[in-house]
Amino acid sequence: MSRAAFVLAAAAMVGAAAAAQGPGGQGGGRGRGGVPVGAGGECPPGTTLVRVGQCQTPEWPAPSIVDYRPKSTLVVDEHRVPRAKFPVVDIHSHTGPTPATIDRLIGEMDALNIRVLNNLSGGYGAELKQKVDFSRGTKHADRFMVFANGLNGFRDVEPGYGRKAAAQLEADVKNGAIGFKIFKQTGMDTLKKDGTRLKINDPELSPIWETAARLNIPVIIHTGEPQEFFNQPDMHNERWLELALFGDRRQYLNKGVTFDLLNAERDDLFKTHPKTRFIAAHFGWHANNLGRAGRLLAEHPNVVIELAAILYDLGRQPRTAHDFFVKYQDRILFGKDTYAPSEFPYYWRVLETPDEYFDYYRDYHAFWNLYGMGLPDAVLQKVYYQNALKIAPGLPQTGWNR
Ligand SMILES: [Zn+2]
Numbered sequence: 097m098s099r100a101a102f103v104l105a106a107a108a109m110v111g112a113a114a115a116a117q118g119p120g121g122q123g124g125g126r127g128r129g130g131v132p133v134g135a136g137g138e139c140p141p142g143t144t145l146v147r148v149g150q151c152q153t154p155e156w157p158a159p160s161i162v163d164y165r166p167k168s169t170l171v172v173d174e175h176r177v178p179r180a181k182f183p184v185v186d187i188h189s190h191t192g193p194t195p196a197t198i199d200r201l202i203g204e205m206d207a208l209n210i211r212v213l214n215n216l217s218g219g220y221g222a223e224l225k226q227k228v229d230f231s232r233g234t235k236h237a238d239r240f241m242v243f244a245n246g247l248n249g250f251r252d253v254e255p256g257y258g259r260k261a262a263a264q265l266e267a268d269v270k271n272g273a274i275g276f277k278i279f280k281q282t283g284m285d286t287l288k289k290d291g292t293r294l295k296i297n298d299p300e301l302s303p304i305w306e307t308a309a310r311l312n313i314p315v316i317i318h319t320g321e322p323q324e325f326f327n328q329p330d331m332h333n334e335r336w337l338e339l340a341l342f343g344d345r346r347q348y349l350n351k352g353v354t355f356d357l358l359n360a361e362r363d364d365l366f367k368t369h370p371k372t373r374f375i376a377a378h379f380g381w382h383a384n385n386l387g388r389a390g391r392l393l394a395e396h397p398n399v400v401i402e403l404a405a406i407l408y409d410l411g412r413q414p415r416t417a418h419d420f421f422v423k424y425q426d427r428i429l430f431g432k433d434t435y436a437p438s439e440f441p442y443y444w445r446v447l448e449t450p451d452e453y454f455d456y457y458r459d460y461h462a463f464w465n466l467y468g469m470g471l472p473d474a475v476l477q478k479v480y481y482q483n484a485l486k487i488a489p490g491l492p493q494t495g496w497n498r
Contacts, residue, residue: 177444188431218242228272274490383409404431411466
């Protein structure tokens with residue numbers, strides 16, 4: 097520290113200490129309800145920090161976080177990306193074509209450069225076969241793929257379930273499924289026949305994972321929810337608004353589970369089935385802690401991750417995320433979850449450009465703006481489609497201009 101900087105810093109500390117002592121302190125500014133920060137280092141409710149150690153009440157009634165939408169005045173270069181630079185496999189979709197929607201879908205996908213939409217909500221049995229048969233009967237058979245789901249939604253599991261579910265999966269793959277999807281309820285909420293929670297690493301389910309390995313198909317697993325959904329929605333919870341909006345996300349009320357417990361059971365599943373290829377959906381909900389995501393990948397060579405619904409976490413740490421994507425460029429797949437043509441360009445922009453401080457499309461997800469990672473072309477191609485082709489061999493393997 098330079099001498100001048102040291103003097104300034106020391107003066108600031110003296111000012112803060114004085115302000116914390118109350119009236120007469122050199123921090124001054126007691127007008128309009130100025131108060132020292134409390135014992136916990138926090139301003140009391142209704143006040144905000146105006147100097148180090150000193151809080152103040154606004155003169156006007158404060159808008160709620162629902163209504164406060166400041167517009168950035170920052171002027172910097174912008175690079176809108178309506179169309180992905182390379183063709184894309186959306187490995188995490190829940191949308192498939194119907195006679196009424198297929199032409200519209202193809203038009204939208206072509207405009208965005210999405211070549212394959214992979215529907216994880218394939219169901220099983222007759223429902224799955226109908227979905228596969230429909231797209232195979234159109235001239236867009238290679239644009240829509242389907243993953244199968246668990247027999248009876250994994251409900252009422254009892255001895256013998258695993259064998260039956262594995263046989264169902266084998267039949268579904270014969271009928272055209274190219275992978276298997278585990279929904280978040282499985283492992284978190286779904287009960288066994290005996291009334292206990294079905295843990296995702298329950299040995300009864302092993303025949304399913306072994307069958308997936310033998311059939312050379314991936315298993316995509318959605319475990320848990322974002323970390324903050326398991327914590328009290330107090331004034332420090334960065335997902336407060338989302339929890340206030342959507343009652344079904346309040347996992348802090350789910351007494352049987354915690355974020356760490358669900359992840360531990362998931363990691364045990366990965367470890368005990370090393371021949372099964374798993375895709376951890378939503379970065380395993382570790383996008384806010386890429387060190388943790390890196391350990392997941394380092395410890396489990398049979399696991400890859402996909403980036404659906406975590407863009408707000410990548411976009412707030414563009415340098416760390418860039419380095420993570422370069423380091424793990426063979427282990428990351430593109431996914432989006434909600435199919436919304438207007439939202440995909442935000443993903444292209446974060447992944448492809450060096451843009452700074454641009455808005456995000458959902459206010460309740462993130463109280464911050466996004467930055468672009470500016471990934472190199474070779475990494476983009478792997479993330480957009482090349483990794484998916486290796487993980488899910490049932491995807492169309494030709495026509496990618498490689
Ligand atoms: Zn999903």
